[in-house]
Amino acid sequence: MFRFEKLFVYSHAVREVCVQSQKGLSHQLTESTAATLGIPAAQAAQLVQSLHVLSHHILFYNLTSPEQILAVFPESFHSSLKNLITKILLENSATWKTEALSNQISLPQLKDLDWRVHMVTSSDSVSRMSVPSCLVQLQISSGSSESVSSVTVELSRESLDTILDGLGRIRDQLSVVAGK
Numbered sequence: 417m418f419r420f421e422k423l424f425v426y427s428h429a430v431r432e433v434c435v436q437s438q439k440g441l442s443h444q445l446t447e448s449t450a451a452t453l454g455i456p457a458a459q460a461a462q463l464v465q466s467l468h469v470l471s472h473h474i475l476f477y478n479l480t481s482p483e484q485i486l487a488v489f490p491e492s493f494h495s496s497l498k499n500l501i502t503k504i505l506l507e508n509s510a511t512w513k514t515e516a517l518s519n520q521i522s523l524p525q526l527k528d529l530d531w532r533v534h535m536v537t538s539s540d541s542v543s544r545m546s547v548p549s550c551l552v553q554l555q556i557s558s559g560s561s562e563s564v565s566s567v568t569v570e571l572s573r574e575s576l577d578t579i580l581d582g583l584g585r586i587r588d589q590l591s592v593v594a595g596k
Contacts, residue, residue, distance in 0.1 A: 534548070
């Protein structure tokens with residue numbers, strides 16, 4: 417009976433360390449792990465860090481089956497512990513993935529683009545000529561929010577030529593890469 421209780425305590429401790437380590441290394445988690453498992457704090461910190469890296473590896477590579485996760489462990493790893501950690505990772509990976517997606521930082525997205533040519537009077541007092549410029553209006557939604565902001569940029573002919581030339585070079589480079 418004593419052996420079963422001890423195994424239960426250790427499996428519960430392993431479960432707690434696996435779940436808590438996913439968030440990262442903390443002094444409190446390291447100390448409680450060291451006390452529960454009866455190991456030095458340095459080993460507990462290494463264990464927490466290793467489990468943190470393992471859980472992120474599982475999420476990053478989208479390992480969703482026991483076979484995929486078991487393949488990550490070395491052959492010499494204790495089989496019962498390997499199976500327990502695999503089970504814990506599988507149970508929690510969906511929750512961790514949801515949390516990661518909800519905290520994901522995303523770039524602004526272009527929703528709409530409008531442009532027009534605008535004639536601007538030259539600032540040169542000698543010649544009161546009209547100089548064409550391009551007004552570009554961008555509608556941008558930022559990240560996870562539904563708000564749309566508007567940005568208007570006025571470009572001279574030279575600036576517009578430079579931008580178009582740069583975009584043409586990017587297009588050519590992408591064509592070369594896609595052709596390979």
